[in-house]
Amino acid sequence: MDQVSLLDIHEVRKSFPKPDGGELLVLDGIELTLHEGEIVGLLGRSGSGKSTLLRLIAGLSSPASGSVTYLGQPVAGPPEGIAMVFQSFALFPWLTVLENVEIGLEALGLPRDEIHRRALSAIDMIGLDGFESAYPRELSGGMRQRVGFARALVVHPNIILMDEPFSALDILTAETLRTDFLDLWAEGQLPIKGVLIVTHNIEEAVLMCDRILVFGSNPGRILTEIAVDLPQPRSRLDPAFREVVERIYVAMTASDAARPPETRAERFPGTGIGTVLPRISSNLLSGLLEAVAAPPYDGEADLPVIAAALYMEIDDLFPVAETLQMLRFAELVGGDIRLSVEGKQFAHADLDARKQLFARHLLSYVALAAHIRRVLDERPDHRAPWSRFSDELEDHMSPDAAERTLRAVISWGRFGEVFAYDDQTQMFNLENP
Ligand SMILES: Nc1ncnc2c1ncn2[C@@H]1O[C@H](COP(=O)(O)OP(=O)(O)OP(=O)(O)O)[C@@H](O)[C@H]1O
Ligand SMILES: [Mg+2]
Numbered sequence: 001m002d003q004v005s006l007l008d009i010h011e012v013r014k015s016f017p018k019p020d021g022g023e024l025l026v027l028d029g030i031e032l033t034l035h036e037g038e039i040v041g042l043l044g045r046s047g048s049g050k051s052t053l054l055r056l057i058a059g060l061s062s063p064a065s066g067s068v069t070y071l072g073q074p075v076a077g078p079p080e081g082i083a084m085v086f087q088s089f090a091l092f093p094w095l096t097v098l099e100n101v102e103i104g105l106e107a108l109g110l111p112r113d114e115i116h117r118r119a120l121s122a123i124d125m126i127g128l129d130g131f132e133s134a135y136p137r138e139l140s141g142g143m144r145q146r147v148g149f150a151r152a153l154v155v156h157p158n159i160i161l162m163d164e165p166f167s168a169l170d171i172l173t174a175e176t177l178r179t180d181f182l183d184l185w186a187e188g189q190l191p192i193k194g195v196l197i198v199t200h201n202i203e204e205a206v207l208m209c210d211r212i213l214v215f216g217s218n219p220g221r222i223l224t225e226i227a228v229d230l231p232q233p234r235s236r237l238d239p240a241f242r243e244v245v246e247r248i249y250v251a252m253t254a255s256d257a258a259r260p261p262e263t264r265a266e267r268f269p270g271t272g273i274g275t276v277l278p279r280i281s282s283n284l285l286s287g288l289l290e291a292v293a294a295p296p297y298d299g300e301a302d303l304p305v306i307a308a309a310l311y312m313e314i315d316d317l318f319p320v321a322e323t324l325q326m327l328r329f330a331e332l333v334g335g336d337i338r339l340s341v342e343g344k345q346f347a348h349a350d351l352d353a354r355k356q357l358f359a360r361h362l363l364s365y366v367a368l369a370a371h372i373r374r375v376l377d378e379r380p381d382h383r384a385p386w387s388r389f390s391d392e393l394e395d396h397m398s399p400d401a402a403e404r405t406l407r408a409v410i411s412w413g414r415f416g417e418v419f420a421y422d423d424q425t426q427m428f429n430l431e432n433p
Pocket of ligand 1: 016017024026044045046047048049050051052053200220396397398401
């Protein structure tokens with residue numbers, strides 16, 4: 001096959017210094033090639049290093065070792081010809097749509113009328129015709145994100161890097177913008193040659209991508225690559241589409257087998273204090289346990305099947321199932337969820353017994369919960385401020401992730417009555433909530 005490669009990534013490792021002097025390895029052994037004409041998806045859990053990899057490609061940071069090559073040249077600093085689209089765009093509120101898009105071109109030093117012409121054409125293409133002189137505050141979220149796309153496209157980049165570009169939009173708006181983008185791509189109207197898109201959303205990846213790289217965490221690495229040989233436009237209802245989604249589930253739940261044997265003993269993904277926790281309510285956790293425990297599943301079910309039974313998107317169900325696995329109420333194997341003995345006990349218990357069981361598992365398997373409890377037990381007044389733990393978490397993760405993680409553990413701590421948190425005073429305490 002004679003494919004032109006736009007981007008080559010070889011043996012890339014990336015780590016960040018920890019304040020205690022150690023290193024946090026975030027990406028390891030990354031191999032990736034983007035060919036002309038491809039949309040490639042990067043799919044994986046929070047913290048698996050997807051955004052970090054995009055930043056390396058965009059020349060915003062450099063790898064510890066390995067190479068990032070764009071059109072045969074090593075990337076050192078932001079290359080002309082690679083543009084980024086972020087989750088939400090920081091538009092300049094005091095500039096119009098047209099001016100916000102023109103900004104993307106100003107660094108290129110083009111003649112004024114060329115800048116104007118190209119900006120208008122990008123605005124037109126992405127469906128913002130008629131909004132040239134509107135200000136960002138006058139636009140819906142979806143329209144603002146279109147401005148973000150126009151700003152990236154206007155430079156006529158070879159490669160566009162998209163970091164969860166639809167995830168901040170409501171479902172319908174996301175679907176419309178995604179479809180518009182794919183139509184333009186299929187018609188060859190976009191002035192770009194290849195796309196890398198980061199997403200959390202399995203269906204989005206299967207809708208858009210020619211190939212999908214599934215990432216695992218700790219350290220971030222590519223577990224497997226899945227080709228999507230379905231013609232565009234794709235339909236979620238197509239059995240062949242469902243089959244690809246199912247294969248990705250299997251790949252994501254089989255991550256243990258892909259680990260080196262010495263860590264495989266860790267059958268349930270570990271939670272160090274630095275693990276980013278998802279915000280999943282105890283109601284959702286109980287709901288999934290009950291559903292899987294009930295007939296006809298009796299403790300074991302295919303994830304896509306149970307998702308359909310619960311009227312949930314599988315992408316929303318997956319983190320719930322993963323949280324049950326982390327708490328050892330269930331195990332994920334080959335695309336199935338299987339309840340543990342305690343998971344079944346929980347499903348059949350009354351509320352008080354559920355809280356006790358939950359508390360026991362929370363303290364045993366979620367290192368951060370045990371840590372918070374220990375700190376509170378040791379302090380004479382049994383109180384500690386939010387910052388006591390958020391500062392600590394920020395040694396391991398971004399401030400955003402630290403906030404989400406603390407919120408998650410607070411809601412679980414409340415349910416299990418392991419500790420309480422007062423939003424007003426921002427203090428953790430041991431008073432019974
Ligand atoms: N500048 C930084 N300093 C220290 N650690 C960082 C930095 N940037 C990222 N990390 C850590 O690197 C890991 C990977 O982060 P990254 O943002 O790339 O993950 P991600 O896969 O994009 O996650 P998400 O799906 O939540 O966006 C995380 O543990 C994160 O906390
Ligand atoms: Mg990210």
